[in-house]
Amino acid sequence: MLTADSFVRSGKVRDLFSLGPDRLLLVASDRISAFDVVLPTEIPDKGRVLTGLSRFWFDETAAIVPNQVVSTDPKDLPGERWSASDRERLRGRMVVARTARVLPVELVVRGYISGSGWKEYREHGSVCGVALPAGLRESDRLPEPIFTPATKAELGEHDINIDFDSMVQLLEDWPPNGDDWLGRDAALAIATLARDAALRLYAAGAARCAEAGIILADTKFEMGLVDGELVLVDEVMTPDSSRFWDAGAYEPGGAQPSYDKQFVRDWLAGQAWNKTAPGPALPPDVVDGTRARYVEAYERITGASFQRYLEEDVVAP
Numbered sequence: 001m002l003t004a005d006s007f008v009r010s011g012k013v014r015d016l017f018s019l020g021p022d023r024l025l026l027v028a029s030d031r032i033s034a035f036d037v038v039l040p041t042e043i044p045d046k047g048r049v050l051t052g053l054s055r056f057w058f059d060e061t062a063a064i065v066p067n068q069v070v071s072t073d074p075k076d077l078p079g080e081r082w083s084a085s086d087r088e089r090l091r092g093r094m095v096v097a098r099t100a101r102v103l104p105v106e107l108v109v110r111g112y113i114s115g116s117g118w119k120e121y122r123e124h125g126s127v128c129g130v131a132l133p134a135g136l137r138e139s140d141r142l143p144e145p146i147f148t149p150a151t152k153a154e155l156g157e158h159d160i161n162i163d164f165d166s167m168v169q170l171l172e173d174w175p176p177n178g179d180d181w182l183g184r185d186a187a188l189a190i191a192t193l194a195r196d197a198a199l200r201l202y203a204a205g206a207a208r209c210a211e212a213g214i215i216l217a218d219t220k221f222e223m224g225l226v227d228g229e230l231v232l233v234d235e236v237m238t239p240d241s242s243r244f245w246d247a248g249a250y251e252p253g254g255a256q257p258s259y260d261k262q263f264v265r266d267w268l269a270g271q272a273w274n275k276t277a278p279g280p281a282l283p284p285d286v287v288d289g290t291r292a293r294y295v296e297a298y299e300r301i302t303g304a305s306f307q308r309y310l311e312e313d314v315v316a317p
Contacts, residue, residue, distance in 0.1 A: 012038050013050065013240060019078055019096065023070065026095045026234075032282075032290070034264050035275045036159070041282035045310065047093040049294045050238045052309045054095075056302045057236035059315075061204055065197040067232040068097040068224070072313075092313050100224030100233050104174050105167050106150040106159055107194055109202035112217040113140050114243060114256075117148060120161060129163030139217070139245075139252045145202050147195045150220070167191050193230050194223050205237045212300040214259065215250055217243035237301075239294045259297035263290050 008016040008024065012033040017025040028047035031038050051072070058067045070076075072095055074087035110117050110127065117127045118138050126132055128148035136142075149167040150159040162170070171187035182190070198221050206216040219242035222234040235241055244259040255262070267286045273279060282290075295306045303317045 012036075013047070014234070022099050023078075024097045024099050025077070025090075026097055027090060028093045028235075032240075032261060032264060034261060034268055034279070037275060037277050037279045039264075039279040039282060041287060043287055043290050043294070045291060045306075046294055048310065049298050049306070050235055050240055051093045051095065052306070052315050053238045053298050053301065054235045056304075056315050057205065058232070060208065061201055061232065061236065064200050064204060065223070065232050066229065067236075068100050068226060069095055070098060071096040092309060097233070098226050098231070100226045100231055102222060102224035102233055103171065103190070103194060104152055105162075105170055105194075106152055107198040107221040107223060108148045108150055108161075108218065109145050109198050109221075110148055110218040111142055111145045111202065111206055112215070112243075112245075113142060114138065114217055116161060117218070128161045129165075137253045139250075139254065139256050141252070145199060145206075147199055149195075164191065164195065190225075190230065197221075197223065197230065197232075201232070201236075209237075209244065209301060210247065212303070213247045214297070214300055215245040215247050215256075217245050217256070219243070239297050244297050259293045259300075261290065263293055 006017045008018050010016070013029055013031050015027045015029060017027070019025050028051045030042035030044060030046045032043050032046060033039065055072055058069050074082070074090050074094060076096055077087065113121055113132070113136050120127050121132055121136060125134065127146065130146045130148065133143065147164070148161060149164065150161050151170070152159065168187050168191045171191055172182055172184055175181050201221060202216070202219060205219065209216040216237065219237050221232060221236065223230055224233045225231070239260040242260060243262065245256040246259070249257045264282065264286060267282070268280070271280050298306050302315055304315055309315060
């Protein structure tokens, strides 16, 4: 049973519960956010798409960087307080994870110029201090993937793109054990490890997506420390954390058809809304269209049936 005394916190999508001093239960909800606001309308099965796809990527990338996953099986929830209905409700949307001290920065990698990166490029000719060639069009492929970290905003606020030196400074000022601060050398070492791991993860993900006819335009990772080791946490290369474009329809010079929540952002852009909570309710066609895009991303990338995942909790063809 998920009780108030075990509750840790809620993010935009996930709810976290304590399973003891070194274990967490991460539960992916069907909530959806846009422009850093959690919208009042949920997307059916969205949490299971995010969890299933993350499980796939955690397995695929374990040789690149270790992760915090302990189990995804409701049978492994400790104790006898979990009823059959509890376990069924959590099936397909839960992860038992090692407790990590999560880095206070989003680890963003861009292979194409879009979103906030496109806006920053138009203003400065660079993104997060990385100089880029002149004359790029929106959605152009970059000469090589770039690492563009960002701050982690509080709910309702906006992430801010920063350069690598600012990331190092954030880590230097961050207490990884609650009371001890990193020195400059340790902060630089962790930042470098995280950057290099993020670039390798992106390369592996982009290659897999390309096989499925999908462009991984950009994505963000989260990492943390477990017993001093850098590990991958939260979610990995999902429609919530990535821009997935249809390679067959790709045409630089503007926005691209996507398998992510850009469909929701585009609808919201046409509404009279000041981008503050609670946000407008989504109409049924936007809900259905968003679910369909998320499911298609899952199936094309994994090569597996989402219906089978719903029925059997198995990520496999």
